[in-house]
Amino acid sequence: MTSHPASQSPTLPLAAGALPKPVATHLETLEPKQAREMAHVLGLTPAEFENVLLVQGRYPSLTELYIYSLMWSEHCSYKHSKKQLRRFKSDGPRVLQGPGENAGVVSVGDGWAVAFKMESHNHPSAIEPFEGAATGVGGIIRDIFTMGARPIASLNSLRFGSLEEPRQRYLFDGAVAGIGSYGNCLGVPTVGGEVFFENAYGGNCLINAMAVGLMRESELIRAVGSGPGNHVVLLGSSTGRDGIGGASVLASQEFDEAAENKRPAVQVGDPFEEKLLIEVCLELLKRGRFVALGDLGAAGLTSSAAEMACRGGVGIDLDVGQVPQRESNMQPFEIMVSESQERMLAVVKPKDWQSVQATCQRWQIACTIIGSITDSGRFVVRDSRLPTHANIVADMPAAMLAESAPEYDPPRQRPAWLDELQGFDLDGLLRAPPRLPAELRWVSGETGLGFSVALDDAGLDDDAGLNDASSNNNFEAATKSRLDRDREAGAAINPGSELDLRAEKATNAGSELDLLTQAKALLASPNICSRAWIWRQYDHQVLNNTVVLPGADAAVMRIGDTGRGAMSQRGIALSTDCNGRYCYLDPYRGAQLALAEATRNLACVGAEPIAITDCLNFGNPEKPEVFYTFEQAVRGLADACSHWNIPVVSGNVSFYNESFGNAIYPTPIVGALGVLSDVALALSAGFKNAGDVVILIGTTLNELGGSEYLQLFYGRVVGQPPALDSDLEQAVQGVTRAAIAQGLLASAHDCSEGGIFVALAESCILGGLGASITLDGSLSAISSLFSESASRIVTSCSLANSQRFVALLKEWGVPYRIVGQTGNSGGDTENGSRVRSDSTPAELLSIGACDKAAHIPAGAPRTRHVHNVPSDTQGGAEDTTHAHSASFDMQGGGEHAHNTSWRLTWSLAELSHLYNSGLEQALKTA
Amino acid sequence: MTRIGVVTFPGTLDDRDALRAVRLAGADGVALWHADADLRGVDAVILPGGFSYGDYLRCGAIARFSPIMDAVGRFAQQGRPVMGICNGFQILTEAHLLPGALIRNSGLKFICAEVALYLEDSVCQWLTPQEVTSHSRTAAENNHQVRHHHARQLEATKRVVRLPINHNEGNYICDVPTLAKLQAQGQIVLRYCAPDGSCLADGSAPNGALDNIAGICNRQGNVFGLMPHPERVCDGISGNTDGASFFNTIAQTLRSIEQ
Structure with a gap:
């Protein structure tokens, strides 16, 4: 075994002498000079080329060089990431298949198993968004049914530039249409x-x-080629020149001016063909007709066949002349590297061949024997169109292709700008007045889109957001009876009534952009607003297993009926998450926050996380600063997974996400899988009944670093991302799941981007109910509303259940605060409720703060988990003025100055409108 | 036991869902294959949704030439019940078993959403309990009785249902004389409506459909096509069971014929 000191040389695990003997007696190789030049063009480093010479013992043929360049490309070999990825915990009692296969598989109980994986299709989509995104979906779904599972769900994580730019709108619109199509x-x-x-x-x-796919545990199949003499069969579409070099050209290099010229490297999808392939493959798998099955993805036939041979420790002999081609005069190397979509490679015993043919014929799917499994240990490619004595075009040791690709440990260096970003003076920044971004001007009252109402006992000045006070007489009459009714219903808890309410003015001094408008703009901003514009274009219900529809914290699917009849009581929940800003500011913590939020989303529907997949999107790993962020993110995610005992069962790394030298934010996206023991108990995020008690689990700190608020109104991504206390996070999720399992909760919603305000507004909008909320007054209004502290969940429960829920929260030792009640028809005020609405109820969302709770001694110790529940409280819901507050982290020490009482009120109809039309407006703004 | 067939074309997606809905209605679901010319003795046929042949040509334009469609055509002419859901509706119009056509949504985007629909007074057998009927006696002959009964039935239940729609080409269109006939003969079965059941202005259906039409039947009432997906909201998985009656009523009728 050769060992190489640091980074830039690959290692060869086998001495060349131990390689299996060549098969070919005659093979046309490249001239040395030509070979070197070609190797360079194909992206092989000089060191890698030397290894090709070592492995082959001669100069390679053109086809061989192509095959090496693909198999040793970043996309196929993970050569820069492999070492780091070993940090992930990937085992566990539920894991049936960890990384290394087409997808990870875990047991979800009752004999059911779930196969799932996430994959990037960034580079093709940046060139041609519709086909790029479409074939991304097609590829990952093939990975699922390859394992023997019926695909039952698909999710996606998308990142674009600002929608202000026409090109970004084109990319976004095209990618959504492609995924949908x-x-x-x-x-x-x-x-x-x-x-x-x-x-x-x-x-x-x-x-x-x-x-995500579902199968019986017993149906799991792997892409391991075996049995010399067995047929190698190609199923599905014919092979063309589309996608040639996709893996090596697109996915393993940065973008530059030439990107547009790479359009032919993007494949075109045929979902109809793939639908038929699913049915054929699942039917044949079920009848045991396949020894092995693999899909043709990046690097096409080359990668699929090589991996199959490698895993099985066998040789493979392919004849490209037999491959059905859709274009004429295709060279052997073109056939080997084509990324034409909707193709599968299977190993079939000769005795089963007729049966395979019959099934394929029934579904009108082409199937062709293109080679055989051998015991030579060689990866042999021949072209039967050539004369027999000279028809071998590649002859390589199979084991060297996939499992023995080079492995690098690139240099890394902590970027100097990290300190600058993290140490940024946020307080100083916030002293400047916030600016309303141009694309959100439509939110302000000038456009005539409804208006805000601010209500308080002191009577609010007009500058606090009362933009339209005309013609409300009819409305008042119409809603009077409703107000009366709600006042009665809300009499049990009325946190606002005892407070001395004043409008928040200190923060807005000298600013035209009052807090009411800031909140509205935030809710309407493209990063926060409703995603209905997107998911209305996706069929989210076919197969009839979707229990919780899109728009919630996590998707919930029932499982069991894949055509067999009885349903399992169990369900699964799915969520994807990552905040790239957090990862940019602190890649280690950012990756952990991604896991925390993805699993918190699962907790909000009542599911327990059992495994994750990931898609790690980074810039050029050969740049030390980029590689540093990659290593940190992997470490962060790996540490959090180990701490929470969640295995990483599959994943994908996408490097070289740069254009013109600028890397994207480090974006390690987490796809989490959870299990619900009773799918009927799955919870959603919207408030359910007026008069329910709203309880905020977790604590809010002054954490605006990397927040949507900062970016939106100050155009800056700076500061520290929110802190994460792993144990607290686990307890917050645990108590939420426990409460849902006991049927105590009416709603639960993760509190993340946009802070408490957004979480409350979403629960109101989704439930069509307002709320009356009083927060702790120890933070500034801006922090109270928009801080993105982790480990918080907004819940609601009936008055009757609230005592049990509070008891449970105490039992778990989780900080919480009873913040108010649902349903708010302006009952707090005797007059002045001037709200207009067309069809939605005239509900209000009213949020205020009370300084009575701010009894924090100066210089209190820095701690998040002191559960400082006053001993005199009974935990009853009526007790809201004695807030069950936790101690607060007092970093900065200046928070006392913000101990103010304030109250802001929005019309729910207006918030709904802003939330629901945000994306459409952003797309309209030219 | 009543047997209701569900046809699978290449690219059909909702066959499993339709079979499940049939089973929930207490009938026996029979899987039918597009390449067979035989309906296997079923009592009713459902053409489920999906993208037959990828919908790469006009939706349903290739599927209508499948061998099984000859059998379905004969079955329909005998006055026996056929329902086409979504892509099935498109196939029925392509096969001229129902008038008109489904063109691209007016908003030029695929729409997946739950919408409110109004159950009109119609001659549709799939939604109208049939007290006395037989294969030889068509719904047209029973028309008066049927409509009277239907109106009574609907008053007792609800006329506004919520069903998911899920299509790119659901914008119903036909010529003026055909529309007049559909209206006059009680062939409009479902219209898109406001959540409270009130009428939408013409052209304001989610997909832009003419006269807000979401579902129609033939003159006899035995062939029924609709764009919404009742089979997705039968068992209350997401809290809605409004689709169940689209399978229960016909199953009951067929059972009473058996007895």
């Missing part, structure tokens, strides 16, 4: 996902697709 036609529901718009992705969008 493929998934809808395929009959796999697109049940969830996320999208984020940020300038860092402007030159290199991210399209990460996740697919």
Whole structure:
């Protein structure tokens, strides 16, 4: 074994002498000079080329060189990431198949298993968004049914630049249409996902697709070739020149001016063909007709056949002359590296061949024997179109292709700008007045889109957001009876009534942008607003297993009926997450926060996380600063997974996400899988009944670093991302799951981007109910509303259940605060409730703060988990003025100055409108 | 036991869902294959949704030439019940078993959403309990009785249902004389409506459909096509069971014929 000191040389695990003997007696090799030049063009480093010579013992043929360049490309070999990826915990009692196969597989109980994986299709999509995104979906779904599982759900994580730019709108619109077009036609529901718009992705969008499949544990199959003499069979589409060099050209290099010329390297999808392939493959797998099955993805036939041979420790003999071609005069290397979509490679015993043919014929799917498994240990490619004595075009040791690709340990260096970003003076920044971004001007009252109402006992000045006070007489009459009714219903808890309410003015001094408008703009901003515009274009219900529809914290699917009849009581929950800003500011913590939020989303529907997949999107790993962020993110994620005992069972790394030298934010996207023991108990995020008690689990700190608020109104991504206390996070999720399992909760919603305000507004909008909320007054209004502290969940429960829930929270030792009640028809005020609405109820969302709770001694110790529940409280819901507050982290020490009482009120109808039309407005703004 | 067939074309996606809905209605679901010319003795046929042949040509334009469609055509002419859901509706119009056509949504985007629909007074057998009927006696002959009964039935239940729609080409269109006939003969079965059941202005259906039409039947009432997906909301998985009656009523009728 050769060992190489540091980074830039690959290692060869086998001495060349131990390699299996060549098969070919005659093979046309390249001239030395030509070979070197070609190797360079194909992206092989000089050291890698030397290894090719070593392995082959001669100069390679053109086909061989192509094959090496693909198999040793970053995309196929993970040569820069492999070492880091070993940090991940990937085992556990539920894991049936960890990384290394087409997808990870875990047991979800009752004999059911779930196969799932996430994969990037960033580079093709940046060139041609519709086909790039569509074939991304197609590829990841093939990875799922390859394992023997029926695909039951698909999700996606998308990142684009600002929608202000026409090109970004084109990419976004095209990618969404592509995902929809493929998934809808395929009959796999697109049940969830996320999208984020940020300038860092402007030159290199991210399209990460996740697919999930269901099977019986016994049906698991692996892509391991075996049995010399068995047929190697190609199923599905014919092979063309589309996608040639996709893996090596697109996915393993940065973008530059030449990107547009690479358009032919993007494949075109045919979802109809893939639908038929699913049915054929699942039918044949079930009848045991395949020894092995693999899909043709990146690097096409080369990668699929080589991996199969490698895993099985066998040789393979392929004849490209037998491959059905859709273009004429295709060279052997073209056939080997083509990335034409919707093709599968299977190993079939000769005795089963007729049966395979019959099934394929029934579904009108082409199937062709293109080679055989051998015991030579060689990867042999021949072209039967050539004369027999000279028809071998490649003859390579199979084991060297996939499992023995080079492995690098690149240099890394902590970027100097990290300190600058983290140490940024946020307080100083916030002293400047916030600016309303141009694309959100439509939010302010000038456009006539409704108005805000601010209500308080002191009577609010007009400058606090009362933009339209005309013609409300009819409305008042119409809602009077409703107000009366709600006042009665709300009499049990009325946190606002005892407070001395004043409008928040200190923060807005000298600013035209009052807090009411800031909140509205935030809710309407493309990163926060409703994603309905997207998921309305996706079939999210086909197969009829979707229990919780998109728009919730996590998708919930029932399991059991894949055509067999009885349903299992169990369900699964799915969520994807990552905040690239957090990872940019602190890659280690950012990756952990991604896991925390993805699993918190699962907790909000009542599911326990059992495994994750990931898609790690980074810039050029050969740049030490980029590699540093990669290593940190992997370490962060790996540490958190180990701490929470969640295995990483599959994943994908996408490097070279740069354009013109600028890397994207480090974006390690986490796709989490959870299990619900009773799917009927799955919870959603919207408030359910007026008069329910709203309880905020977790504590809010002054954490605006990397927040949507900062970016939106100050145009800055700076500061420290929110802190993460692993044990607290686990307890917050645990108590939420426990409460849901006991049927105590009416709603639960993760509190993340946009802070408490957004979480409350979403629960109100989704439930069509307002709320009356009083927060702790120890933070500034801006921090109270928009801080993105981790480990928080907004819950609601009936008055009757609230005592049991509070008892449970105490039992778990989790900080919480009873913040108010649902349903708010302006009952707090005797007059002045001037709200207009057309069809939605005239509900209000009213949020205030009370300084009575701010009894924090100066210089209190820095701690998050002192559960400082006053001993005199009984935990009853009526007791809201004695807030169950936790101690607060007093970093900065100046928070006392913000101990104010304030109250802000929005019309729910207006918030709904802003939230629901945010994306459409952003797309309209030219 | 009542047997209801569900046809699978290449690219059909909702066959499993339709079979499940049939089973929930207490009938026996029979899987039918597009390449067979035989309906296997079923009592009713459902053409489920999906993207037959990828919908790469006009939706349903290739599927209508499948061998099984000859059998379905004869079955329909005998006055026996056929329902086409979504892509099935498109196939029925392509096969001229129903008038008109489904063109691209007016908003030029695929729409997946739950919408409100109004159950009109119609001659549709799939939604109208048939007290006395037989294969030889068509719904047209029973028309008066049927409509009277239907109106009574609907008053007792709800006329506004919520069903998911899920299509790119659901914008119903036909010529003026055909529309007049559909209206006059009680062939409009479902219309898109406001959540409270009130009428939408013409052209304001989610997909832009003419006269807000979401579902129609033939003159006899035995062939029924609709764009919404009742089979997805039968068992209350997401809290809605409004689709169940689209399978229960016909199953009951067929059972009473058996007895």
